[in-house]
Amino acid sequence: MKEVLVIGLDGGTWTLLQNWIDQGHLPELAALQREGASGVLRSTLPVVTSAAWSAFMTGTDPSNTGIYDFFYRDQASYAVRTMSRLQIRGIPLWKKLSRFGKTSVLINVPMTYPAEEDPNVLSITGIPTPNTQSPGFTNPPDLFERFHLNKDEYRITVSLPEYEGRYTELISDLKKMVRGPLKAAEVLIQQDWNLFIIHFFATDIVQHALWRLIDPRHPQYDKDQAAKYGGGLLEVFSEVDQAIAELLKRVDPERTSILIMSDHGFGPNQCTVHINRWLQEVGMLRLRPPLIRLGHGICKILLKKAGFTPQGFVGKCAEGLASIPGSILPTPLQQSIYSASRHILSSSPVGSNLFRLRGYVNLFEGIDWKRTKAYSVGTSGLIHINRCGREPGGIVSPGKDYEEVRNAIAAGLISLTDGRGRRIFDRVYRKEEIYHGRFVDEAPDLIPLSETVGCYCYPFLDREGIIVEAEGFRSGNHRREGLLIAKGPPFRKDQKVDEARIIDLAPTISYLLDVPLSRNMDGTLIEQIFEPEYLQAHPLGWEEAEEAGREAKSISLSDEGQMAKKLEDLGYL
Numbered sequence: 001m002k003e004v005l006v007i008g009l010d011g012g013t014w015t016l017l018q019n020w021i022d023q024g025h026l027p028e029l030a031a032l033q034r035e036g037a038s039g040v041l042r043s044t045l046p047v048v049t050s051a052a053w054s055a056f057m058t059g060t061d062p063s064n065t066g067i068y069d070f071f072y073r074d075q076a077s078y079a080v081r082t083m084s085r086l087q088i089r090g091i092p093l094w095k096k097l098s099r100f101g102k103t104s105v106l107i108n109v110p111m112t113y114p115a116e117e118d119p120n121v122l123s124i125t126g127i128p129t130p131n132t133q134s135p136g137f138t139n140p141p142d143l144f145e146r147f148h149l150n151k152d153e154y155r156i157t158v159s160l161p162e163y164e165g166r167y168t169e170l171i172s173d174l175k176k177m178v179r180g181p182l183k184a185a186e187v188l189i190q191q192d193w194n195l196f197i198i199h200f201f202a203t204d205i206v207q208h209a210l211w212r213l214i215d216p217r218h219p220q221y222d223k224d225q226a227a228k229y230g231g232g233l234l235e236v237f238s239e240v241d242q243a244i245a246e247l248l249k250r251v252d253p254e255r256t257s258i259l260i261m262s263d264h265g266f267g268p269n270q271c272t273v274h275i276n277r278w279l280q281e282v283g284m285l286r287l288r289p290p291l292i293r294l295g296h297g298i299c300k301i302l303l304k305k306a307g308f309t310p311q312g313f314v315g316k317c318a319e320g321l322a323s324i325p326g327s328i329l330p331t332p333l334q335q336s337i338y339s340a341s342r343h344i345l346s347s348s349p350v351g352s353n354l355f356r357l358r359g360y361v362n363l364f365e366g367i368d369w370k371r372t373k374a375y376s377v378g379t380s381g382l383i384h385i386n387r388c389g390r391e392p393g394g395i396v397s398p399g400k401d402y403e404e405v406r407n408a409i410a411a412g413l414i415s416l417t418d419g420r421g422r423r424i425f426d427r428v429y430r431k432e433e434i435y436h437g438r439f440v441d442e443a444p445d446l447i448p449l450s451e452t453v454g455c456y457c458y459p460f461l462d463r464e465g466i467i468v469e470a471e472g473f474r475s476g477n478h479r480r481e482g483l484l485i486a487k488g489p490p491f492r493k494d495q496k497v498d499e500a501r502i503i504d505l506a507p508t509i510s511y512l513l514d515v516p517l518s519r520n521m522d523g524t525l526i527e528q529i530f531e532p533e534y535l536q537a538h539p540l541g542w543e544e545a546e547e548a549g550r551e552a553k554s555i556s557l558s559d560e561g562q563m564a565k566k567l568e569d570l571g572y573l
């Protein structure tokens with residue numbers, strides 16, 4: 001077997017799909033399940049798209065990729081930055097395949113922006129790509145022109161706030177988000193390739209937005225709306241089912257291994273936790289006194305009056321500042337200049353378009369780091385201790401102090417309950433319980449998991465309340481159990497498989513393409529999906545790990561602002 005076709009259904013879950021398959025709604029997926037091996041694919045912790053896809057492409061867990069969310073704290077400061085491919089540590093599968101002379105096509109895969117500049121990789125990047133005009137959107141940069149594809153028909157994502165009360169339009173546009181990548185795939189699938197990955201992101205958005213309409217037990221269930229729009233979820237999945245049928249018509253079933261997968265599962269989201277507000281309430285996070293905050297505000301206005309404009313050098317300074325080590329420029333000063341620059345950018349006509357973000361610019365503004373022991377970044381409640389020697393202004397000493405603070409927060413989180421008295425978090429993991437990678441020191445110190453209630457955690461400090469109702473288009477949320485179907489000559493037929501893990505896919509795809517597995521991968525071959533005869537005839541090959549060098553590129557501030565805006569429009573901020 002020399003070809004592998006991977007089709008990603010973002011957030012695809014058996015909870016919904018098995019019923020629909022049994023009712024005859026998704027004929028293509030039903031056939032694949034019948035003719036292949038299928039089961040649960042376990043996602044990463046935290047259960048976030050960016051973390052899961054980075055783990056997928058490297059075969060390693062987040063403590064080796066360094067990706068835990070779409071946002072992260074800049075190492076040299078307390079600035080909140082947007083993740084892109086450039087932050088991923090480790091070698092992605094397609095780079096490894098390229099070294100063995102194998103070619104890949106990637107369509108809409110999350111966390112691939114900016115596109116890899118590799119002659120053996122054709123790529124159209126997925127979220128959080130700033131827009132379809134960005135130079136890094138494709139590899140080669142003229143891919144759309146070269147293959148006579150239409151960019152106007154291609155949607156990477158939608159902006160949810162624009163669809164308030166317009167569910168019919170939302171469902172229609174989500175279906176367009178399926179057809180755009182499909183059209184590109186129908187053309188690119190005719191090229192020579194060894195690995196072809198197409199990902200459908202609309203399935204994630206529709207579940208986040210409309211889960212409450214298919215779940216009568218959901219606190220925000222609305223009978224009338226459910227009757228009118230609840231069918232939207234199946235409509236989007238049916239569109240994907242038809243897209244799969246179109247793609248399968250174009251591959252040779254005797255030579256192609258087909259993997260249908262999701263990066264995580266889905267379930268109801270029954271409340272929102274303002275996690276930094278909670279840390280503030282329990283005394284772990286403190287704000288500067290109001291007068292000092294006012295003083296900072298006045299300084300910023302004066303800076304602006306002094307002619308710091310976004311068209312000038314301020315933008316460049318802001319970009320450069322983040323990379324200056326604290327030993328050269330004292331971190332608090334660096335941080336003030338950085339946030340002042342961003343403030344100016346955000347309040348100018350040009351900048352306001354790029355940074356018209358509720359929380360991105362000011363997320364940590366006002367925090368008194370000298371009195372703050374812990375803080376949270378991202379949307380899954382990840383807790384970082386403000387630790388000496390790691391955070392630029394850390395105040396918690398490693399060892400006993402660190403453990404005391406961490407234990408107190410873990411105990412507090414696990415005892416949090418929602419309005420109905422249910423525990424919000426099923427587990428609160430200490431990082432060493434789940435991570436063993438090379439960069440575990442930088443990992444969040446506590447990783448909460450909300451599977452039963454499925455709450456959404458926002459890091460904002462300017463929101464009312466601590467545990468509140470789920471936001472409008474956030475009535476569904478991620479779960480750890482995604483799905484996997486493997487169909488093709490090497491795979492077992494009509495076979496239920498026990499849990500496989502998302503980190504096992506990179507090693508499994510390497511094996512299918514006769515490329516040795518890297519010893520540094522955390523994942524392993526998913527043996528149970530294979531016919532035993534195939535395994536016997538194809539012994540597993542290994543190679544030492546390649547050194548993963550990071551590219552010396554960086555994302556511009558305006559790109560980063562647009563990426564953050566895209567993520568905000570999806571509810572990730």
Ligand SMILES: [Zn+2]
Binds near residue numbers: 011049263
């Ligand atoms: Zn996802």
